[in-house]
Each structure stands twice: as structure tokens, then as C-alpha cells.
Amino acid sequence: MKHLRIPLLLLFVAVSQVRADAPRPNILVIFSDDQSYKTVGCYPEAPPWVKTPQIDALASSGVRFERAYLGAWCMPSRASLLTGRLAHGVESMRMEGTYPGSTYDPAKTPFWPAVFRQKGYTTAHIGKWHTGIDTGWNRDWDHQIVWNRPKLPGNAGNYYSDQILSFDGIEHPHPQDGYSTDNYTQWAEEFINGRGRDPKKPWYLWLCYGAIHGPTTPAQRHLSDYSEAVPTIPQDVFGPRPGKPKYLETTQAWIPAADGKPALKKKPKQAGNFDRDEPGLSLEKWIIQMNQCAEAIDEGVGRLISALKTSGQFENTLVIYVADQGYAMGEHGLNMKLAPYDASYASPLIISQPGTIPQGKVCNQPVNSPDIVATIAARAGISIPWKIHGKDLTPLLENPQRKDWDHPVLMTFTGASYGSDARVRSSGEVYHNVPWWIMLRHHQYKYIRYLIPGETEELYDLNTDPEELNNLASKAEKSELLKSLRGQAIDELKKTDAPFVDELPRTLQEETL
Secondary structure, three states, X not given: OHHHHHHHHHHHHHHHHHHHHOOOOEEEEEEEOOOOHHHOOOOOOOOOOOOOHHHHHHHHOOEEEEEEEOOOOHHHHHHHHHHOOOHHHOOOOEEOOOOOXXXXXXXXXXXXXXXXXXXXXXXXXXXXXXXXXXXXXXXOEOXXXXXXXXXXXXXXXXXXXXXXXXXXXXXXXXXXOOOHHHHHHHHHHHHHOOXXXXXXXXXXXXXEOOOXXXXXXXXXXXXXXXXXXXXXXXXXXXXXXXXXXXXXXXXXXEEEOOOOOEEEOOOOOOOOOOOOOOOOOXXXXXXXXXXXXXXXXXXXXXXXHHHHHHOOOHHHEEEEEEEOOOOOOOHHHOOOOOOOOHHHHEEEEEEEOOOOOOOOEEEOOOEEHHHHHHHHHHHHOOOOOOOOOOOOOHHHHHOOOOOOOOOOEEEEEOOOOOHXXXXXXXXXXXXXXXXOEEEEEEOOEEEXXXXXXXXXXXXXXXXXXXXXXXXXXXXXXXXXHHHHHHHHHHHHHHHOOOOOOOOOOOOHHHHOO
């Protein structure tokens, strides 16, 4: 077979030369809020009545990732995407003042869009901001239309209308007219078509929709959609949940109504909830509302892709569709994010660029937010000058089914604590009734460890138990697998300089060894 070596080498050199000579891609990241993958029609877990034709078309033009993990809630998810680091590696960020008041030191927490600016990209941010009062205008962003929630807590619940916005550093004192999802789409279209940027430069746009975050408010034109839909009720909405951690008793959100179907029970006000739902709201009605809210985003995706095509930029634009995290719709009795289950936590993720990424493929390997950042940087040919926690996904984009990919994905939940502030007391740590946790995904397995003493570990085989109903952590036949994944999780904590790696409380399984 020696006679094949020269042609293959020449082919490799030729492909490499084409990539080296190709113009740097534009980058469009479309970022939704609290959107479960079950509200995106191209995901097999979505009900058959869910219709998102434009997002589905984007998936048909690229690679759909079956599971992506960005963060447990709004702020750490965005912090991770802006830095390429897990939340426990984001220094200086903290909550201050009235929720969602927050702050950070840009010298200690640099954001990579500033690096892209220095390397010749025009950078833009449009939409929701939830990462400190300082939005980075004229440091990270050349162009910015921003709803600065940390600065304006009194306006922070206005997800769908009457937002107070700043345009390129100038705050407009009067509430913005129109439906916010549509407004963001329009401004993104204008940027794609040349407004606010140098046409000679490649560009990066981070479009941050506020939908489908609560209070779930569909556009008027979508209020009658899905009127005949019958949502599926999760089988463990009421419990019992043998083998599950104790905190699920306190986060139980649904009770049987007079007809036996789940209805939302009254619960304490939580930071960031903004009257998401009223007690007594039926789970079926709420699921429909969530999907109605997603329709305006789907329409927006179609408009943006059309703008790229009409302007001749589509083939040279890397398009990424992703959410900050999911949101449980009754699974495990939950009506929340925060928890480490896929229903609460996993995001839809689609990556597309014609000619460079295969079309209509599905990747089952788990990935996380730092991986997305590593991929964006690699495809732009830019080196980020600090340690990031991710791995370039280009090999998976080229071959989504490759067998030699071995990348354990670590995620952590440390409440509202970041960087060196994420330390664990002997009594453990809890945020909004959910204990701090670490989660490791490796191939089909998920390992969960809570940072309170004596709590059970969790182990799931997502190939056979995708809804995470059967905890295998106490099964004798899984003891070696549990031990291996526990060790891998600790190794990943060390690699990412987690400040609490030596403070992990002993688990139920460790205490019974």
C-alpha cells in the first residue's frame, strides 16, 4: 500500500492549504434562554406536535448535538461562554445588591470577544445581559444593543416587552416598543446586512434572546397555536423516586389537581423567577406556553439565515444555535433549572457552516460550553491567551460518529459563587434548595456528586435510561464503574483548578464502603 502514501499526503496538504487560504468565517451565535431540547422539533425527545421548521432546517444543514451542557442557570452559563472556563474558574464574578445585580473585574475576568476585536473581528452583542453591570461596550463589543438586567433590577422581569435598552453605550430612558424577541431579530438582521460594522472585517455576533424564560409570554400571533396538542406528562412528576437525593422532596413543584393532572403548587418566591407561573397552572398548559414562546425564535432563525443568504455571507458564516440551559417541565417533579438532570440542564446545540461541516448529521458525544469556545477560536484561527477548559470540536464536526473521541465532560454547580469564592463548608452548600454538585458525562454515562455530607451519588446509563429514573450508584455490579467515574470527576476538577477539589464531603456510597 506504499503507493498510496504520496497521493494521501498531497491531498492532506491541499486541504490544509485551502483552509489556510480561506477567509476567516463570520460567527453567529444564536442564544436562547431556558430552552429545553424538547421544545426543538428536530430532537427526537420533542413531542410530534412541536414545530420549529427553521431551527430544524439549520440542523439539516449541519451537525445536531444530542447533549450539550453550558451552565446550571443564566449567569454562570453566560460567564462560561464569555471566558471558555467553567464557573468555578471564573474569577472575581459575584452577585451584589438587588437581584440580578452582579459585578466582575474585567482585569481578572477577561472575555474572549475582546481578543477577537484585537485580531481584526468586528464584535457585536444584541439582547439580554446577565453577567455584571459592566456590559463590555467598547472593550469587548464594537456594537451593542443590550438589555442590562444587573443594572436595572426593576426592569429585569420584562422579558418580552417594555425593556430599557442601551444602544452602543447610550441608555435610552423610555421602554422599547414591540415584542422583544422580534426586536432582537430585527437588529441582528440589520447588523448582518452591514449596520454598525466594517464590511471589510469578519464579524462575530452574539444574539441573546430572552425567550423562553418566564414569565412565558408568547407573541400575540402564536396564542392560538398548539390548541389541539396534548402534552405528555413525565412519569415521575409526582414520585416516588427511590434512590434519588433528598432535596427532590423540597423541590417538588407539581401536585394533582381535581382531575388528577399536575398543577403547579404554591412555592416560595425565588430570585430570578419573576412570577414565572401562577399556582394552579396546569402542567399541560405551561408546556404549550413554552412551545408557543419558542415559535418567535424559530421565525427569527429563519429571518437571519435568509439575511445571510441574501447578503452572500451564508457559506462563510459559522452558525451556532444553543440555549443557556434547559428547563424541566415536570420531570423529577421539577419546575426549574439548576438540577443536574438533562431535563433541567441540557441545551439544544446545532453547528452549521456549508461546505466545511457535513449536513444533517447527529453527534451523540456530550460537549460543554468551553468546548464551544475552543471551537469558535480554532475556526477563526485565534489563540485565546489564557487557559480555557474546553476542547476544539472540529474533529467531531468533521466526523460526528468518530470512535476515537475520548473527552469526559465536567460541569459544576456552585450556586452564585465563582472562582476562588466557590469553597465548601463542612456542612455542605445549597442554593435555592439544590445542593451544589459536580457532574461528569463520559460516553453514555452520567455521574453526579452532591457537595453535602452523606448524600447519595447518582449514576445513569443514558442509552438505556434517558430520563434518568434508575440510579445505579448503589448497585453492586456497578461499583467499579462508579469508582472509575468518581475518580475521573476528581481528575477533571484538578485539571480545571477547582478550589473545592480537596473539600468534597463524603458521599453515602463512600461512607458505606
